[in-house]
Amino acid sequence: MITFDNVTKSYGTNIGIQDVTVKIEKGGFVFLVGPSGSGKSTFVKLILKELTPDKGSIKLNDLEVNRLSNRQIPKLRRSTGIVFQDFRLLPQKTVFENVAFAMEIVHMSQRAIRRQVPQVLNLVGISSKATKYPNELSAGEQQRVAIARAIINSPALLIADEPTGNLDPDTAWEIMRLLEQINHRGTTILMVTHAKDIVDKMEKRVIAIDKGRIVRDDANGCYGAYEDEKLPGFLQMGGVFNNNAE
Amino acid sequence: MLNSWKCAFKQAFKQAFRNRAMSVASMFSITAMLLILGLFFILVVNVNMVSETAKKQFDTIQVFLLDETTYEESSVMLADLKRMDGVSEATYQTAKEAMDKWKVKWGDNAYLLDGLEDENPLPNSLIIKVSELEKADATVTRLKTYDGIEDIKYYKDTVDQLLKITGFIQVGAMIVILFLVIVSVIVVSNTIKLTVLAREREISIMKYVGATNWFIRGPFLIEGILIGIVSALVSVGIISFIYYKITELIGPEIFIMLSTTMVPVEFLIIRLVWIFLALGISIGACGSIVSMRRFLDT
Numbered sequence: 001m002i003t004f005d006n007v008t009k010s011y012g013t014n015i016g017i018q019d020v021t022v023k024i025e026k027g028g029f030v031f032l033v034g035p036s037g038s039g040k041s042t043f044v045k046l047i048l049k050e051l052t053p054d055k056g057s058i059k060l061n062d063l064e065v066n067r068l069s070n071r072q073i074p075k076l077r078r079s080t081g082i083v084f085q086d087f088r089l090l091p092q093k094t095v096f097e098n099v100a101f102a103m104e105i106v107h108m109s110q111r112a113i114r115r116q117v118p119q120v121l122n123l124v125g126i127s128s129k130a131t132k133y134p135n136e137l138s139a140g141e142q143q144r145v146a147i148a149r150a151i152i153n154s155p156a157l158l159i160a161d162e163p164t165g166n167l168d169p170d171t172a173w174e175i176m177r178l179l180e181q182i183n184h185r186g187t188t189i190l191m192v193t194h195a196k197d198i199v200d201k202m203e204k205r206v207i208a209i210d211k212g213r214i215v216r217d218d219a220n221g222c223y224g225a226y227e228d229e230k231l232p233g234f235l236q237m238g239g240v241f242n243n244n245a246e
Numbered sequence: 247m248l249n250s251w252k253c254a255f256k257q258a259f260k261q262a263f264r265n266r267a268m269s270v271a272s273m274f275s276i277t278a279m280l281l282i283l284g285l286f287f288i289l290v291v292n293v294n295m296v297s298e299t300a301k302k303q304f305d306t307i308q309v310f311l312l313d314e315t316t317y318e319e320s321s322v323m324l325a326d327l328k329r330m331d332g333v334s335e336a337t338y339q340t341a342k343e344a345m346d347k348w349k350v351k352w353g354d355n356a357y358l359l360d361g362l363e364d365e366n367p368l369p370n371s372l373i374i375k376v377s378e379l380e381k382a383d384a385t386v387t388r389l390k391t392y393d394g395i396e397d398i399k400y401y402k403d404t405v406d407q408l409l410k411i412t413g414f415i416q417v418g419a420m421i422v423i424l425f426l427v428i429v430s431v432i433v434v435s436n437t438i439k440l441t442v443l444a445r446e447r448e449i450s451i452m453k454y455v456g457a458t459n460w461f462i463r464g465p466f467l468i469e470g471i472l473i474g475i476v477s478a479l480v481s482v483g484i485i486s487f488i489y490y491k492i493t494e495l496i497g498p499e500i501f502i503m504l505s506t507t508m509v510p511v512e513f514l515i516i517r518l519v520w521i522f523l524a525l526g527i528s529i530g531a532c533g534s535i536v537s538m539r540r541f542l543d544t
Contacts, residue, residue: 048454071458078456088451092264104253105457149455 001026001157001188002047007056009042016042016051018212024190026156029183031199032192033223034209040192043209044159047190048080049073061156078106081150081158081187085165087142089134095121095145096130102149116152124148124178140171144178151182158182160191164198172198196223254461258468265441269473272437276477276529277484279430280522284485286419286426287518291509293419297412300405307385307400309372315394320372323392327374330388332381336374344368369396427525434470434533442466442537449541459542466534474530478522486515 002024009016017039024030034040045051046058049065058065060076068076089098099120100113108116121127124144126137134142143163150158160179164172176198183189193199199206199222206221207214216224262269311320320338327336345366349356376382382400389398442449452462490511 074453074456074458074461076456077454080456082454088447088454090448090451092448101452102455105452105455105461 001028001061002190003057003059004043004046005057005059007046007053007058009046009051009053015039015212017046017209020056020209020212020214022207022214022217024188026188027183027186029180029189029202029204030191031202031204031206031221032190032209033194033199033206034215038209039212040209041161042212044161044190044192047157047159048082049076074105078153079155079157081147081153081155083143083146083150083158083160083163085162087134087139087146087166089142089145089149091134094131094133095126095137098134098145099148099152102152106153117148120148120152123151123181138171139166140168140174143167143171143175147175147178147182151187155187157188157190160189160193162193163191164193164195169197176202199223251464254464254468257465258472261441261465262469262472265444268437268441269469272434272470272473272533273477273480275433275437276430276474276526277481279426279433279529280477280481280525281484283423283426283525284481284518284522285488286423287521288485288489288509288514290416290419291514291517293412293415295509297409300408304401304405305376305382307374307376307382307389307398309374309389309395310369310397310399311371312394312396313369315370319394320370323394324372327372327385327388330385332376332378333385334375334377336372339371339373341366341368341370344371427529430529431532431536434473434529435537437533439537441469442541446541462542463535463538466538467531470530470534471527472530474526474528475523476526477530478519478526482515482518482522485518486511489514 002022004020004022007020008018010018020039020043032040032043042051046053047060047065049068053066056066060080063076063079065076090101093101096117099117103113103116118127118130121130124147126141126144126148129137129141129145134145137145143166147158147163158179163179164175167175172195179189179191180202203220203222206216206218206223208216208221208224317338324336324338327333345359345362345368348368349359352359374385376385386398386400389395449462493508493511496508
């Protein structure tokens, strides 16, 4: 699905990621964890070709991402669903229109839109809010809309960039269950997160990045020592302890 | 394809409506520009008309022949003249014909000429019409080589002066028009830039979802064009009204006095509509493309 081969990307003297080689299988559910500034965002941006690597190659299925021209970027992004921490819904469009928009840009007919959008809204559990505007929804509902938009074109890959970052624990779990459900339908999911308890409980593959390098890649991992870089050192001890106990 | 155009149009209308204040602002600025532009256009068109009329009135060279020049001699001259480049017509006019013309011209006062018929003081003459005023000089130079000519009369200096003035006005107006077009593109692109800026986040979301640049640009482009079309129609309306009032105010008498006319309103409107639509559309389109460029760089 996704293959990084010796990828390096730096910003001037700052390192984004360095010599990253990793493979994510089709149908997988992968957590990408690490402290702020560790290179998680760079990783995601490279997949979406928002950034171009200095070195190495990135492949998405058979697509050589780093060789795509600017004109081909929209095509790449359509084959990938993206969910953000801040939802990024279009504020002047209703829930229905927000989801329909993703279909309009791939030139789907109005009939297909009228048929598929309600199905997906139903899947994510917000069909009753179809005519509401994003600011009339709770955070959890907005994230559901964002997920609906991300999966409406049945992408092979769904990238979730801290999707639970703005949500309370209960809502966060609802979203996780939804993502898991989508994963079961065959969509590969790459989730960037800081949520230790979620990562620990889900028992999925965990790729940990620090200072631009992959420091850990466990098939059924837990969050590890990177739970919160803002905490003073002695509090992080717990995390280290946790990691050692593994 | 059709579907996406429909979609873009729908978007553009919604957008223009949601950003009413901005749309109205850009409409006002384009309309204002087009109005000033239109006034200059009217000026140019009428100056053109005056110079054309002048050219027509002064495209005749009168050659007065000496009394001793025979008809045969003048026939040779005529034949020679007719072969010349730039001469559209050359006729022989006898002294009697000239007198008859005067009589017609003087109308009611023609009786004053009555006594002159027997001893006609007017000479026989050649009337030469030039097809291009610019070639009148060459014709005159040639005429001067003939014998048997008393005098050559044509209004070169007057026409030259007139053409100089009208040419100056035309060039001046063109420069002003060009300048105004540039200014309006800048004004419109700034206005649209503001609407784009307000929607920068929206555009970035669209790009994340995988919209192509043209998909994003489309509605803005159509919005710009719509604004351009509306402004064009509004300004044509206003200008036609003003122009109509002006011609009415001046009245037909003055035109007869000046022996010229103004370009008729209908003639002007038809041309203005096309010119303004073209201008409005291109100003709107350029404005939106220019202002979007920064946001669509990937």
